[in-house]
Structures are given as structure tokens and as C-alpha cells.
Amino acid sequence: MPTTPDAAFDIVVVGAGPAGSAAALEAARAGKRVALLERGPYPGAKNVYGGVVYGRILDELVPRWWDRMPVQRWVTRRSTMMLTPTQALTVDFRTEDWGRPPYNGATVHRADLDGWLAGLAQEAGAVLVPSTTATGLLRGPDGAVTGVRTDRPGGDLTARVVIACDGVNSFLAKEAGLFDRVPGTQAQHTSLGVKEVLALPREAIEERFGLTGRHGQDIEIIGCTGGIPGGGFLYTGLDTVSVGVVLSVTGLAASGTRPEEVLAGLKSHSAIAPLLRGGEVKEYSAHLIPEGGHDTMPELATDGLLVAGDAAAMCLAAGIWLEGVNYALGAGMYAGRAAAAAVTAGDTTKAGLAGYRRALEDSFVLADLRKLRQVPELVFSDRVQRTYPGLLCDLAQDFFTVDNPRPKPGLRRLVTARARARGLKLRHLLSDALTGARSFG
Template sequence: MTYAGPGSQSTVVSDDQARTRMFDVVVVGAGPAGSAAALEVARAGYSVALIERGPFPGSKNVYGGVVYGRVLDELIPNWWEQMPVQRWVTRRCTMVMTPAQALTVDFRTQDWGRPPYNGATAHRADLDSWLAEQAVAAGAVLVPSTVVTGLLRSSAGAVVGVRTDRPDGDLTAGVVIACDGVNSFLAKEAGLFPPGGDSHLTLGVKQTLRLSREVIDERFGVTGTDGVDFEILGCTRGIPGGGFLYTNLDSVSIGVVLGLESLSTAKTRPEELIADLKRHPAIAPLIRGGVEIEYSAHLIPEGGYRSMPRLTGDGILVAGDAAAMCLAAGIWLEGVNFALGAGMYAGRAAADALRAGDTSRRGLAGYTALLEKSFVLADHRKLRDFPGLVLSDRMQHNYPGLACDLVQGLFQVDNPRPKPGLGRLLRRSAKANGVRLRDLARDAWTGMRAMR
């Protein structure tokens, strides 16, 4: 993120300053969205500044996770030959658990272990630097170690640049693309976010544990650069959220994602939940002997489609986490690919508006049109009800136990008693876990309707 704070104020500049702009486009934040936007603008032949608060892109990122790179097909041909990855995910496990049980849907395919691949584990410090290098090679000007402190506006109110903490001052531009991360102060300052709290935010907390490559291969059943991604429900003591475990080349990362409002009222610290997860009988054998080499936390905008701000204003576009474009919909947990897609389309829309000589909100409307035709808004709109369903009380408190008890009942042999029927087992498990069958049916219908 590259921003000042909620107290920042817009500065009005003269019309002459606005017309004699230093850059055609200023992109704030050199994460995936920002670098993709800068790359598109530079390739279109326009001048673009890519501003980064840290000394280099990725320097302040402790995130590492699964990145789905197919969106890069449009940006960087044969990207898989260049992108810095840890492992290619060829095994995906979705797990629900109680303190003593675990039920896992375990899928693997070698189709994901060859080009064009599907997902990969990667360190953001490496990924962000590589993406910014692509933008710079195309002609973007990287401006590191710079904090944006507010917006510049024309006398008519349009955004015409940004204020910075640099000694040489402000940067004027025809379009500002805000990619300044969760809780974007630029989008708020531009009036694009509706009033409201942070109910859509979650806190991701992660430990990275060093294990040898050979141990990881043996325990997770992979070889070479194949990797594994576990997504887990039922490991947060009822706090809305979930857990994860994935393999890097010579380390594994384990952690939890927790609803911020519920976490603030719970008398539980995130590290206690990670300790619970690490002790669980389904997880402990996989990470035994791992040495902690990193502990980190970051905010995630998980509200989806219903929590997005307006994406365009006069002279400004918003992309990536700044626009709440992380998809957290149960079995789909994606963010970087949506940031890359949104940044790419923001860069294209900015170039089109500059070409047409109209950088007003109307002139920049092509951005929304591009997003609606692509997976970025199409997937978010289709799955708009999923975040509420996944973070609901029943999903968090009741359904993990119901699922585990149901499967345990199916496989348990109680001779000389005959096997109970599935309907009886379902009713018994539902009652034991406080689930009414009509609520189960209603939630199932919500999920199926969202996926049609």
C-alpha cells in the first residue's frame, strides 16, 4: 500500500498546472494491480509513473500464497517461463474439521503440473519485483520510497495528480490509478467508497515453517516442483474465517483468516488459533519439526461484489484490493489474479481515455465495461452471495461437525447392529450439531443458485 492516512486532504491546483502534467498516468502502489496497469499504459505509448512506498516493489509484502497466473496470458507471453514461483499446485485439498475429526476432498492432477499450469505458490516479494520489472522494461518510471499523501484536483474538482512526501513535491497526471491496497485512502478521499465500517475485512495471519525439500516431498506426496494447497474450515473456534496450509520449495506456510469485527470482540489471539491448527491430528504429522522463520499478518477485503466502491471518478480509477476485488467464496480463494486483471483493464481504459481526450468519469467508463466482460466482475457478481454464506454462523459453527459426523457414521461398523440409512444418519448428525434440515436445504439452494 502507498498512502498517507484518513486525514489526508485534496489540494486544488491551477488549471495551468493541471494542463502541463508531468505524466499521462500516475499509478499508486506497485503491487500486482499497479504493475499490470503501468505495463499496459507504457505499452500504449503513454508516460506513466509507478509509485511505491517501499524501497522496492514487494519490500513490505510478507504475503505469500497461491497465485493463479492464466490472466498473464494477455500481458506476458509464456509467463510461466519467467515468473518466480515456489511450486506449481498439482494437489488441492478442501478440508473441514472439528477438534478431533477431519474430512478432506483431495484432488490432484498432472494437468496442473505442465504449461500453461493453473496455480503456483509464490512469495510476493519476488512476484511484485518481477511484475514491476516488466512495467519498467516497457517504459514506466518507478518511483520508490515515496508516500502519496493526497490527491490533486483541478478547480472543477477532477483528480489531476497526487501529493507526495518527496522534496520535489507533487506529480500531476491525466489519470490517477489507485492501487493502494486494502482500505484505500485515495478511493475514500475521492468519495468512491460508500459510508460504512470494515465489516468486510478479514485478518490473515501466517507462520512460515522451514522444512527440507525432501521432507515436504515425502509428507505431502509430491516430487519436483509439484505443490499442495490445503484450504480448511472449522479451525477458528467459531470466529468467521478459515485456515490454510501450502507448500513452498523448502518451507510450508500455515495460518488462519479471521473476520476482523468478530476477532476484535473474541477473547482469542490469532496465534492461539494457529497453534490449535498445528496440533490438530490431521495437520501435526505434516509439519512436525518445522522451524518458524516468519510470522506475518495482513488485512484482506473479503466482502466481494457487495462491498466494492465506485470504480471510476473524474480522473481516477480504482483496482485490486483497493477496490475490494479479492474473491473469498468458499472453495474459491483468489486475489492476485483479480488484481492483475483489474490493473490490466484499468491501464487499457486510461490509455483509451487519453487517446480520446476525455479523462472524466464518463471518458473512463470503458474500465467498468472491460471488467464486466471479463472474469473480474463476472465472477464477483455470480458469487456475490458466497461471502455471507461462508462466514455465516451455521457454516462456521455447525456444518463442519455435521459433515464429519455424517461421514464417520457412514464408515463406522457397529456390528451386530445393521448399518443405518443415509437419511437417518443425516437427521442424527444435523440434530447433534444444532442444524435444522430446512436451514441446510436453504443454504444448499443459495450455494447452487450462486454457481449456476
């Protein structure tokens, strides 16, 4: 087994995030010589995510993963919150079923998660090459990818297949021309996530969020970004709370607003501030997120190269579903298997790597992204971002306001009056309802 970064490998995986580590794990399990490159000094060193990982894909990748994965809390309470500057309406669901194996989702810290996943790949035989950046692709006389250049002197790595898991704005996928057919600019399809991790006593978290033991809550928030397309989130860790906003890059630039100002506004909202009171900021971070959906994904393969995870825009931003890590894990797993099979077959051309696309087509990864391809545009529309949260909050306030001696108003009359006041026409409601029905039906 090679142990030096200048050795030849069967497969080089670039990026030790969830997609990359899953790819390296599966390829190494297949008996291939695998190098796993990581830009940071160790996997997770540069990652700032504190959110939810959903476990069903892990059932296949790491049996009984819940006995091994570094979990903060098991998510047993899932909430969607709609805000106006002075109102909040929350749909809140909790279940005991998610608090026992096989579990549904868990809050994690990426530094812990990435290190664990990369460790599994190493245990399977992959060689971790940290503090190394892939600066470009190596190509053979026929133009096929044959490895990667790195920023180490004399540290180029040759391979039969390269798997690019180098994150959003993947330079390797761009160099290979895989994004050439994606419409629009990348900025139009990208959001900026800004997050703070606040330390709070475990007892305070459990009291404020109504939790016990290792149970946790995931809150997704709409209407909290001050007119900039996006949303917010709040996740409970064991003794930390992660709070943040996700903002359209183009919308943020046009607004002239600093992202930390938007986050400060969310933290000070009357529905959020009591939950965070007394929290000590332990981490502030920002990260680009590919949220354009299926129609902004690049080609997934070319001769000698596969692309997976955020590098392939495999993030589901569908309002009630905001998921990325599980799609990265699935895509990485299938990429590792397809690359290993192609090496075994002696055909690492685009045709020889076509098993990757077939596996994705047969899985939730492309099925979900294709089915919900219209939802990102709907979610980022002005009506969903501003009109509907205000309308629903107004209706809730009207409905629960006791205005004796007047009789209680009918719901139809309230909806008509509030929709008219917000300039919402029937055709808008029908159009959005039809898009939602087609996507979620």
C-alpha cells in the same frame, strides 16, 4: 522519458502490487509516460503473501509467463479440509494436467512476484518511484484528480489519470468519495490474514505431502478458527510451507482472542501438526483482506481516477474459491488500458474512463464477483463455519465405524440423527442449498 519523481506524467499508478504493476505495464506498453509509486524500498518489500497465483489472466498480460515468473511449485493437488477439534475430513484432488504448460496455478512468494511484475513494467518504460507514499490527491479547479501528493519534499506528481492500487483501506479511494455508498463499516467487510512461513527440507515437504519434482499442494481449511468466522490455509513452497488463518475483523474483536492463538491452534491440530513438524519459523505476518465481495466494492472511477485490486475490494472469498491476485492482475490490466485510451482521446473524465468498467463487465472480474455476491455471507455464517464441518465429520466417522454385530446404518438415518443433534433444521439446509445453487449454478 521522465526519470525524476517531480516530473509530469500521463498516468501515475499508486502501489506496485499485482494490480499496480499490471496497470503500469499496460499503460507503458501503450506509449504513455507512467510513474509507478511504491511505499516500500522496492516492490514486494512490505508484502507477506505466500499463496497461489492462477495463470489464465497472465496468458494475456505476459505470454508464456511460466517461462519467466518466479514460481515455487506448480499446484497439482487441491484440497478442502473440514475440521473439528478432534476430527478432519478432506476432499482431495490431484491431476497431472496442472503440472505442465499452460499450468493452472502456482505457489509464489510475493516479494519475488511483485519484483518481477514491476520489473516488466520498468522494461516497458514505466518509472519506478520507491520509498514514496501517496498522501493525498491533487485536484484541478473543476475538482478532477490531477495527480497525487507524496511524502517527499516537493515531490507531488501530476498526471492526467491516477490509478489507485494502494491496497485494502485505500485512502485515495476514500478521499475521492468512492466508498461513500458502500453499506456498513469497512471493518464488517474486512478480514485479517495471519500467516507463518516455515522452513522445511524440500525432501520432507515432498514426502509429507505426497509430491514430486515441482508439484505442490494447496489446502483450504474450514472449521479451524474456534468460532470466529474465517478459515485457514496451507500452501507448499519449494523448501517452505505457508500456514495461516483468515479471521473476520469484527468476529476477532468480539472474541477477545489473539490471532496468533488461533493460528497456534490450527498448527497443533492432529491433522496439521505432522505436516509441519520440525519447521523453523522464517516469517510471521498479518495483512488485512477485503472479503465482503461485490456489494462492498466502491465506485470504480471518477474524473481523473481509477481504482483496482484490493483497493476496490476485488477479492473472491467464496469458500472453495479464495482468490485475489488474479482479480488484481485483471483489473490492473484493464485499468492501464482504459487510462491510456482516455489520455489518447483527450478525455479523462469519468465518462472518458468508462471503458474500464466495460472491460471489467466483459471479463471474469466483475462476472465472478457479481455471480457469487451472496457467497461471502453464506461462507461466514455460523452454520458453514461450525455446524456443517462438524456434521460432515460426524457422518464420516459414523459411516466408517464398524459396529458389529449391529447392521450398518442407513445414510438417511445418520444424517437425520446428526442434524438433529446439532440443532440443524430442514429449513436451514434448504435455505443454504438454495443460496449455493443460485450462486454456483
